[in-house]
Amino acid sequence: MRLLFVAAVLMLSGLAAAAQDNPMQPSETWEALRYDVIEQDTDPADAAGVMVLDAPARATNPALVPVRITQPEGAPAIRRLIVVVDQNPSPVVATFTFGERMMPLDFEIRVRVDAYSNLRAIAYLDDGRSVMAGRFVKASGGCAAPAGSGPDALADAGEMRLKTIDEAGRQISTLMIRHPNFSGFQRDQVTLLNIPARFIDTVEVTQDGESLFTMEGGISISENPVFRFAHQPSLAPLTVHATDIDGAVFDQVLSVGATG
Numbered sequence: 001m002r003l004l005f006v007a008a009v010l011m012l013s014g015l016a017a018a019a020q021d022n023p024m025q026p027s028e029t030w031e032a033l034r035y036d037v038i039e040q041d042t043d044p045a046d047a048a049g050v051m052v053l054d055a056p057a058r059a060t061n062p063a064l065v066p067v068r069i070t071q072p073e074g075a076p077a078i079r080r081l082i083v084v085v086d087q088n089p090s091p092v093v094a095t096f097t098f099g100e101r102m103m104p105l106d107f108e109i110r111v112r113v114d115a116y117s118n119l120r121a122i123a124y125l126d127d128g129r130s131v132m133a134g135r136f137v138k139a140s141g142g143c144a145a146p147a148g149s150g151p152d153a154l155a156d157a158g159e160m161r162l163k164t165i166d167e168a169g170r171q172i173s174t175l176m177i178r179h180p181n182f183s184g185f186q187r188d189q190v191t192l193l194n195i196p197a198r199f200i201d202t203v204e205v206t207q208d209g210e211s212l213f214t215m216e217g218g219i220s221i222s223e224n225p226v227f228r229f230a231h232q233p234s235l236a237p238l239t240v241h242a243t244d245i246d247g248a249v250f251d252q253v254l255s256v257g258a259t260g
Contacts (some may be wrong), residue, residue: 001250023058024118024134031085037084037092038122038130047133051105053121055135061141064134065113065224069121069133076125078105086222087117089143089185094217102212106170106230110222112142112183144185147195147223153180154198158250162217162242175205176226177242177250183219195246200225204241207234 035041047053051071059065071078077100082095093111113119118135142216146151159178164171177200184197203215212231215221235256242250 011158022055022136024120025136027086027118028089030084030118030120033051033091034088039081040130044122044130044132045123047123047131049119050125050131051078051123051133053119053133053135055119055137057136057138059137059139059142061145062113062139064110064141064144065119065137065142066108066110067119067121068106068108069123070106071136071245073104075104076127076129077103079126080124081105081107082110082122083109083112084120084122085113085117085137086120087115088112088220089114089183090218090220092218093220094215097211097214099211099213099220101207101210101232102229106172108226108227108228109211112145112220112222113137113139114143115140132195143183143219144187146189147180147182147186157244157248158242158252160250160252160254161239162254162256164256166233169233170230172228172230173238173256174226175240175254176224176229177203177240179244179250181219181221181223181225185219200242200244200250201241202241202251206239207231212238246247 051069054068055065078098081096084091085093098105116138118134119137120132121227122128122130122132157179161176163174179200181199182195182197186195186196188195197219201217205212237256238254240252240254
């Protein structure tokens with residue numbers, strides 16, 4: 001468990017250094033699904049100067065593709081964020097909401113990418129605007145890639161680890177939630193039957209009684225979800241509430257500085 005956590009931290013923290021010049025490409029798929037996702041007939045404005053989305057040009061592991069969204073100082077606060085992988089079976093990765101303590105945003109996740117695809121984020125700002133940023137990622141098979149462990153991985157589902165450091169006047173927290181996040185497209189390596197979908201669909205993280213972020217997610221969030229995020233410093237513990245689609249509830253209070 002500890003080795004998995006360390007590997008996840010290293011993968012996310014190394015993303016900025018590995019960022020490539022891989023702008024989004026024209027996408028007929030996005031044109032077809034855009035209105036269903038954002039209820040707009042045209043794209044939001046370009047996010048230049050408001051936020052940056054970094055993802056690798058070619059993913060080492062299509063089931064664990066790191067994505068980082070950052071904002072410069074002074075940028076309008078992001079209140080809601082929709083992350084989309086155009087070519088995934090379920091294109092909407094997740095919808096996030098953010099509290100004031102998270103601004104300016106510096107937020108990282110890992111996602112599954114099923115085919116060469118644009119990976120985009122649509123942000124809704126507190127000044128009423130919406131903007132979009134993204135990257136084109138070369139990866140395939142992420143949604144059907146074998147899980148790191150079999151169906152018995154659910155035995156320890158909901159275990160959590162938290163690592164925190166202080167950096168440039170902010171607190172950087174890395175939260176890992178143990179869960180196989182079965183997509184429904186993976187096969188049991190023994191029976192060769194599809195493993196039924198079962199994944200974390202909601203996460204709520206609070207500190208000092210104030211919301212840091214919430215997530216409503218789907219099958220495109222990686223197994224053993226990892227969230228790395230910057231926020232205002234506090235010695236108060238983080239309270240995490242998560243659920244999965246089978247109705248399981250995972251609650252934990254995590255001390256700041258705990259490394260597991």
